[in-house]
Amino acid sequence: MSDDGSVQSTTVWPLPKFHFQVKWDSEVMSFQEVSGLDVEAQPIEYRHGDSPEFSTIKMPGIKKSGNVTMKKGVIKSDSKFWDWFNEIKMNTIKRVPVTIRLLGEAGGPIMVWTLANAWPTKIETTDMKSDGNDVAVASIEIAHEGIVVANA
Template identity: 70%
Template sequence: MADDGSAQTSNAQMWPLPKFYFEVKWDSDVMSFQEVSGLDVEAQPIEYRAGDSPVHSVVNMPGLKKYGNITMKKGVFIKDNKFWDWFNQIKLNTIKRIPLTISLLDESGSPTMVWTVKDAWPTKISGTDLKAEGNEVAVESIEIAHAGITIANS
């Protein structure tokens, strides 16, 4: 008898989620991206050693949290200047900071894992490269700094 895959669906908890089906909410808009990377957080270690410690090494303690910049890539479309319009709002250390919601979706389109990014703002935009002999799609990227990520896994 051929395997119809029903055994896999009954054990859905055993299979990791694929990463190719996702959605990005950019403030109140939903935008399409080819790639999202940099959903990183780390605790910076603090090295400490008391002067009267008999142990001749430092103790590592957790310090401040540090969030990596998020990089998002998308195709270039005619009359789509959202990245550049947002970046050009930077004036004398001020910029409109927006919330981002990045959702990993299941096969029905429901969010299974959600990264909520607080106070995002652009730090870098990279336009597409141009090649006379190429046949690739034009892709631009934006690098975003932020004030923190919360993660919900349903």
């Protein structure tokens, strides 16, 4: 007999990704898109000289995180991206924690990603077209020193 869905578990379904919140230092900001929440362990290939196998083994090496890109609509008199970017002076910048929360149906956090010591590396402003009908969207690329993931 096929399952009619009347007794489905609430824990087996994948989460939708469209309801999220970004907290930048102590300020909650609205973004259209967040991407780049990835981490990898670089492999180390090794073979000792008296190994009977004529191939290398692979071991986990240094962990590496990519930059995170966030996109938002351009709003009149909002220059937070540029203000933060302009704080870069001779290898110094205010580093802040950035927290991305994937929200559930009731609005509470389901999964939380926290970027440690984040700072802007690139700002990309919108392209402009005289015959376009799109919203102006700017993006900021953020470097950080690691991601901490927590399930709420």
